Amino acid sequence: MQINFKSADNNDIELLLNLMQKLYAVDNSLTFNTVLARQALIQLLSDESLGRIWLIQYQNQAIGYVILTLSYSLEYGGRDAFIDEIYIDSAFQGQGIGKQTIKFLEEVCISLNVKALHLEVERENTSAQGFYRQVGFTDHNRYLMTKYLNK
Incomplete structure (x- = not known):
């Protein structure tokens, strides 16, 4: 399956x-918190030193995304x-994407x-662990341990 990666922008x-x-x-x-997610996306999209976001596309339609x-x-x-x-839409999983x-x-x-390059996966998600x-x-x-600050 031929896919492409589109650099995300504010649009x-x-x-x-x-x-x-x-x-x-x-x-x-x-x-999921829409307000926090929107703020985080805007900040990441405005500062490439923090990372990058891509839409995963099939036939120019977004079927997922990835954030680095x-x-x-x-x-x-x-x-x-x-x-x-x-994230890859379930209809497109298992196809090499x-x-x-x-x-x-x-x-x-x-x-x-x-x-x-790192990632984290839920302990219960053994199929994802196998893929990775x-x-x-x-x-x-x-163990990845986290302390939330200013929450």
Whole structure:
């Protein structure tokens, strides 16, 4: 299946919010807040040093999106990146789009001199874990711990 990746811009915010809402409805651990999501999208779209957003398109129609955020880590020897969100409409899953998306992100990361690419997946989502292992991600047997600030 031939897909393309369109760099998102401010004109895509409503579409991205709709796609995000679909992802959050599938992932029970996420709580969707339109106001916070809109603010975060606007900030990310206005500052490429924070990361990038792409619409995943099939025949010029958005069937998903992916968000890559950028950071820096001494452990990994420099810039690292995080697949913050990835969503592919269920009608298009299982057709190689996820693999194409990961390959695309790897190429982007190499061009940005990123040394390591990370993601997180729910412990219960064993099918996603299997897919991510298949495309080269490994489990470091660490827990991602989070403390929300100013919430």
